[in-house]
Structures are given as C-alpha cells and as structure tokens.
Amino acid sequence: MDKNLIHLRNIIESNGYKFTKQKQYILKVLINAKSHLSAEDIYQIVRVDSVGIATVYRTLKKLKELNIVKEINIDGTNFYEMKIFGGRPLHIHFKCNECNSIMDIYNRSLILDYLKLNNNAEKENNFTVFDADIMLIGLCSECREKKICQDQLNLEE
Numbered sequence: 001m002d003k004n005l006i007h008l009r010n011i012i013e014s015n016g017y018k019f020t021k022q023k024q025y026i027l028k029v030l031i032n033a034k035s036h037l038s039a040e041d042i043y044q045i046v047r048v049d050s051v052g053i054a055t056v057y058r059t060l061k062k063l064k065e066l067n068i069v070k071e072i073n074i075d076g077t078n079f080y081e082m083k084i085f086g087g088r089p090l091h092i093h094f095k096c097n098e099c100n101s102i103m104d105i106y107n108r109s110l111i112l113d114y115l116k117l118n119n120n121a122e123k124e125n126n127f128t129v130f131d132a133d134i135m136l137i138g139l140c141s142e143c144r145e146k147k148i149c150q151d152q153l154n155l156e157e
C-alpha cells in the first residue's frame, strides 16, 4: 500500500473507524483527482468496484469529520478535495458565476497572506483557527471573453 494511504489508514483507525476497501477506493479517487469532485462524480468511478452511492455519501461525511477531505458547497452541490496528500498545496477557491466552475488559486505570497490572516484572527480575538475557507466569486477568463464579445454584438444590433 502506498505511503499516503498507510498514513490515512492510521488516522482513520486511530479515530475508531475501520479502513475498509470502500474507503480506500474513494480516497484513491480523491488523491488522484485533478479537480473538485461531487459525490456523484466519485460514485461514477468507484461503482465499478461495487461501491454504492450511499457508501460514498457516508464515507465522505466521515472523511470530512476527520479533516481528511474538504467540502466546498456551490449552489447546493457539495464538492470534495483532499486536505492532505492531494498533491495540491494550500489554496483558495474562485467560483465563476457564469459556468459554475471552481478553480484553485495558489501562489507563495497568497499562502503567506493566508497564514497572516489566520495569525491575526487568533491574536486579536483569542481564537484557534483550524481552517480557512476563502471563496472568490466572479467571472472566469473564458466567460469574461464571451461576455465582452456578447456585449459588442449587442452594441452592434
């Protein structure tokens, strides 16, 4: 078994859960994911291994509670990504209002700002911060292009 999966197994088992085959399949999908997946997306991949949709929902809920996956809600649909071992560093999200795609935004200075924000919030309010959930909302570059073209057409009419 790969090193990351062994580490995840330790987290899961030390919290009193079984590291089932189903959990393993779902984690593998999430680790290898190139984008944010919904429960339905995950189900479409793991169904070949006879994992049912109810198991996918139950497992995702547990993985979320254990802080292994992150849940992002977009217009009532939940999307998931690995918090650890996902191969993607700390990032914030951008959601396009037009095509509903979610993109990851990361760069070094952004991560430093992010940590600064956490530190300030902790210091100023006597909080403990576990996680930050930043979602920028707007128009992605493709939809922006389309909108500009559309506006131009409308002007010409």
Ligand SMILES: [Zn+2]
Binding pocket: 096, 097, 098, 099, 100, 101, 139, 140, 141, 142, 143, 144
């Ligand atoms: Zn878009």
Ligand SMILES: [Zn+2]
Binding pocket: 036, 081, 091, 092, 093, 103, 104
């Ligand atoms: Zn993301």
